[in-house]
Amino acid sequence: MSNPALVDVRDLRVTFGAGESAVHAVDGVSFAIEEGESYGLVGESGCGKSTVLRALAGLNARWGGQLTVAGDALGPTRTVSQHRLMQMVFQDPYGSLHPRQTVDALLGEPLAIHRVPDRDRRIVEALERVGLGASFRFRYPHQLSGGQRQRVAIARALILEPRVLLLDEPTSALDVSIQAEVLNLLDDLRRERKLTYLFVSHDLAVITHMCHRVGVMRGGKLLEETTVGELLSSGPRHPYTRHLYQASAGYDRKLADTAAALDAEEEVFQ
Amino acid sequence: MTILSVRDLRVSFDTPHGVVEAVRGVSFDIGREKVGIVGESGSGKSMTGRAILRLTPRKARVSAEKLELHGQSLAALTEQQMRQVRGRRISMILQDPRYSLNPVTRVGDQIAEAYLVHHRASKQEARERTLAMLDAVKIRNPARVYDLYPHEVSGGMGQRVMIAMMLIPEPEFLIADEPTSALDVTVRMQVLAILDDLVQSRGLGLMFISHDLNLVATFCDRVLIMYAGRIVESCRAVDLQKARHGYTRGLLESLPRIGEKRDRLSVLERDPAWREAPAIDHE
Amino acid sequence: MGSRSTPAPTTLRAWLTAEVPSSAAQASLQRAWFGWLRFLGNPLAVAGLAVILLLLVTAAFAPWIATHNPDAQNLAVRLQPPSAEHWFGTDQIGRDLFSRVVYGSRITLYIVLLVTVIVAPIGLLVGTIAGYFGGVVDTVLMRVTDIFLAFPGLVLALAFVAALGPGLENAVIAISLTNWPGFARLARAETMIVRSSDYIAASRLQGASAARIIAKHVVPMCMPSVIVRATLSMAGIILTAAGLGFLGLGAQPPSPEWGAMLSAGRRFMLDYWWMPTFPGLAILLVSLAFNLFGDGLRDVLDPRSE
Numbered sequence: 001m002s003n004p005a006l007v008d009v010r011d012l013r014v015t016f017g018a019g020e021s022a023v024h025a026v027d028g029v030s031f032a033i034e035e036g037e038s039y040g041l042v043g044e045s046g047c048g049k050s051t052v053l054r055a056l057a058g059l060n061a062r063w064g065g066q067l068t069v070a071g072d073a074l075g076p077t078r079t080v081s082q083h084r085l086m087q088m089v090f091q092d093p094y095g096s097l098h099p100r101q102t103v104d105a106l107l108g109e110p111l112a113i114h115r116v117p118d119r120d121r122r123i124v125e126a127l128e129r130v131g132l133g134a135s136f137r138f139r140y141p142h143q144l145s146g147g148q149r150q151r152v153a154i155a156r157a158l159i160l161e162p163r164v165l166l167l168d169e170p171t172s173a174l175d176v177s178i179q180a181e182v183l184n185l186l187d188d189l190r191r192e193r194k195l196t197y198l199f200v201s202h203d204l205a206v207i208t209h210m211c212h213r214v215g216v217m218r219g220g221k222l223l224e225e226t227t228v229g230e231l232l233s234s235g236p237r238h239p240y241t242r243h244l245y246q247a248s249a250g251y252d253r254k255l256a257d258t259a260a261a262l263d264a265e266e267e268v269f270q
Numbered sequence: 271m272t273i274l275s276v277r278d279l280r281v282s283f284d285t286p287h288g289v290v291e292a293v294r295g296v297s298f299d300i301g302r303e304k305v306g307i308v309g310e311s312g313s314g315k316s317m318t319g320r321a322i323l324r325l326t327p328r329k330a331r332v333s334a335e336k337l338e339l340h341g342q343s344l345a346a347l348t349e350q351q352m353r354q355v356r357g358r359r360i361s362m363i364l365q366d367p368r369y370s371l372n373p374v375t376r377v378g379d380q381i382a383e384a385y386l387v388h389h390r391a392s393k394q395e396a397r398e399r400t401l402a403m404l405d406a407v408k409i410r411n412p413a414r415v416y417d418l419y420p421h422e423v424s425g426g427m428g429q430r431v432m433i434a435m436m437l438i439p440e441p442e443f444l445i446a447d448e449p450t451s452a453l454d455v456t457v458r459m460q461v462l463a464i465l466d467d468l469v470q471s472r473g474l475g476l477m478f479i480s481h482d483l484n485l486v487a488t489f490c491d492r493v494l495i496m497y498a499g500r501i502v503e504s505c506r507a508v509d510l511q512k513a514r515h516g517y518t519r520g521l522l523e524s525l526p527r528i529g530e531k532r533d534r535l536s537v538l539e540r541d542p543a544w545r546e547a548p549a550i551d552h553e
Numbered sequence: 554m555g556s557r558s559t560p561a562p563t564t565l566r567a568w569l570t571a572e573v574p575s576s577a578a579q580a581s582l583q584r585a586w587f588g589w590l591r592f593l594g595n596p597l598a599v600a601g602l603a604v605i606l607l608l609l610v611t612a613a614f615a616p617w618i619a620t621h622n623p624d625a626q627n628l629a630v631r632l633q634p635p636s637a638e639h640w641f642g643t644d645q646i647g648r649d650l651f652s653r654v655v656y657g658s659r660i661t662l663y664i665v666l667l668v669t670v671i672v673a674p675i676g677l678l679v680g681t682i683a684g685y686f687g688g689v690v691d692t693v694l695m696r697v698t699d700i701f702l703a704f705p706g707l708v709l710a711l712a713f714v715a716a717l718g719p720g721l722e723n724a725v726i727a728i729s730l731t732n733w734p735g736f737a738r739l740a741r742a743e744t745m746i747v748r749s750s751d752y753i754a755a756s757r758l759q760g761a762s763a764a765r766i767i768a769k770h771v772v773p774m775c776m777p778s779v780i781v782r783a784t785l786s787m788a789g790i791i792l793t794a795a796g797l798g799f800l801g802l803g804a805q806p807p808s809p810e811w812g813a814m815l816s817a818g819r820r821f822m823l824d825y826w827w828m829p830t831f832p833g834l835a836i837l838l839v840s841l842a843f844n845l846f847g848d849g850l851r852d853v854l855d856p857r858s859e
Contacts, residue, residue: 044454044455044456045454109552113547146311175311175481176310176311176481176483176521176524177310177520177521177524177526177537177538178310179524180525180526180535180537181537183526183535184534184535184537187434194468195411202454202455203526204528205525205526205527205528206526207527208529208531209526209527209531209535210526210533229533232528232529243455243456244455245528247455247456247458247459248455248484248528249457249484249528250484250485250487250488250489251462251466251472251485251488251489252459252488253463253466255459256459256460256462256463257387257454257463259455259457259459259460260408260460261458262456263457263460
């Protein structure tokens with residue numbers, strides 16, 4: 001690789017529990033994301049995609065392997081400067097904003113922690129950046145719609161001006177018309193601010209729309225890694241990816257039988 | 271042949287901020303077919319399904335010019351008679367089976383119970399019926415699954431159990447409210463296939479409530495699109511891509527699609543006229 | 554929801570119900586305003602609040618409300634039934650019972666507030682720390698809590714008072730010692746729910762310290778249930794204080810503490826019914842009021858109700 005990747009994940013392993021009942025949630029996953037790139041991880045629930053994200057974010061300290069961000073090897077916990085480098089947007093806009101804090105307090109907190117000056121100006125700017133405007137500043141989360149909440153969450157993630165944004169199914173709890181608005185916003189922000197995205201989703205259509213490269217995960221492993229261009233031109237190689245691909249077009253009686261076959265294969269596999 | 275006939279169904283709530291109308295005059299007929307009701311959150315699609323079974327919250331005011339099952343008025347029934355309709359003649363499948371199953375009773379016993387409530391039969395007969403039903407929803411080892419507790423079954427298995435439980439009293443009509451939204455795609459396909467086969471082989475009517483346009487277009491026979499408590503457009507499912515209403519078009523265009531690389535997704539511009547304009551019907 | 558029509562409002566009301574608050578103070582006052590409107594919808598809770606306000610006013614203006622000196626003895630009028638001169642009658646040494654009940658409200662309020670001020674912060678601190686950190690910290694703190702919880706409150710208070718000696722201050726300490734574990738348990742349970750939420754994760758991602766997260770995020774989420782619990786336990790505190798007074802271990806004579814008055818009146822109950830009845834009614838009324846008020850608060854403060 002010519003220039004070193006901004007985010008480098010090498011042989012990441014995360015195990016929950018121990019002994020007989022141990023679950024290898026992430027089982028030796030490696031990938032690299034370059035600066036300004038948008039990388040998608042796609043897979044079904046329990047495939048380990050969110051666990052990868054949480055290990056990178058520092059929400060789960062028990063992992064094995066090597067994580068490097070901007071040339072800086074990450075330890076089990078994050079330093080203050082590492083926090084500023086990487087921020088996350090969560091799936092559920094109802095759960096990720098503190099219900100008793102106004103938008104102003106939510107956005108002000110990271111500034112207070114990192115002793116960033118110019119609080120008022122930055123908060124108003126952050127709100128305008130996500131298309132909300134200053135009138136939302138003193139509202140409580142329960143006074144906002146799902147889409148507006150997710151915009152506030154994005155504003156909070158960006159207020160420290162990180163280089164990497166970890167996106168954990170940021171639109172799967174939203175209606176499709178709102179999803180389009182939020183995806184457009186994320187796309188614009190990435191271009192304007194040269195952000196690097198790690199985008200996790202179960203929806204292959206969203207991933208192909210938002211990302212340059214895709215990793216397909218199943219059972220804690222990375223099954224297939226490809227660029228979106230290649231995926232669209234020559235189609236998926238792995239049968240599981242092919243199934244995800246076809247399923248995103250909707251219901252098909254014949255697909256159900258391949259799905260059953262895939263499940264049966266997994267049962268043998270276990 | 272029409273199974274369920276609804277005319278001018280309305281549901282409203284009194285709130286401290288005034289009256290909120292959740293459903294504002296919905297009319298449709300459903301026969302032996304799969305009819306999808308699509309809309310975004312707040313469109314009134316779930317409330318429509320609940321109002322038919324009189325499962326709306328107590329505060330809700332429901333009215334309908336006509337609400338008939340096989341020509342029999344449901345609105346005229348007493349609460350006790352309504353209980354005979356619920357489950358026995360119209361069943362409802364909800365989004366997450368984990369919340370619909372009793373956590374301390376074996377799943378098999380719950381299905382058998384659903385049968386015994388509406389049929390006079392011995393325990394043994396109910397058990398046999400249940401095992402046959404579990405087999406019908408493609409559960410490989412019915413005898414083993416019969417003895418499991420709800421927390422021991424996966425999401426997909428749980429939804430099959432729910433379908434078994436809802437179909438064992440042999441209803442004529444099925445309301446499914448986002449039955450596969452909590453499921454992964456591989457599992458979703460299988461659950462839908464089971465539903466598809468059973469609806470066809472038993473000649474049921476199915477009202478399939480969903481937010482997923484692609485799914486409804488490919489799974490159902492007809493589609494009703496709801497917006498702000500009204501049906502704004504109805505069409506054959508295969509024709510959904512040719513929808514004419516601004517709202518339906520807007521929804522379709524805001525969906526990201528594989529193989530169609532667009533720089534930006536088009537954003538739905540809501541037209542206030544949609545709230546009142548008459549529905550577009552092209553069937 | 555669509556725009557709602559507000560009737561032509563007074564300026565304050567308009568400010569309180571404005572769709573777009575323009576400052577943090579306005580936002581929190583609006584929140585309080587809507588909470589108050591909800592509270593008014595519960596008549597029993599409002600009645601409870603009215604009695605509590607009456608108690609506060611009585612305690613504050615006791616010298617003006619009381620008709621006699623509560624400690625003045627007048628053997629000439631001993632054991633008088635209620636009359637125009639002595640509204641609640643007099644006791645065995647001729648003291649005016651109405652005035653004593655009025656002054657007794659000060660003692661009751663003093664005990665209730667002091668105990669709450671001591672107990673709620675301790676319980677909150679122990680509970681949130683145990684709940685947030687979990688593991689060994691949790692185990693140690695919770696076992697200590699369990700030890701205190703293993704004894705019935707009054708029995709433990711009795712033991713403490715026996716060791717510390719009778720008196721009002723010691724009664725307060727004893728009641729506090731028996732009361733904090735409940736708060737700790739409650740705060741811990743709330744913390745365990747809050748701890749795993751995404752907004753705590755988001756704070757951790759921003760680099761917030763554990764102390765900051767507990768103080769700024771966890772405690773505000775525990776406050777509603779702690780406040781409700783404190784209000785509901787005030788009834789229990791009043792009863793325990795009265796119980797200690799009744800047993801002669803709380804406030805000492807001639808202090809007009811309601812429990813002690815009840816205890817003194819007990820010997821005269823059959824012939825002079827008014828002696829135990831009025832202090833007893835006061836205890837009943839005030840503890841009932843705190844219970845009703847607490848229930849009403851629970852509905853208003855519950856974060857799930859928004």
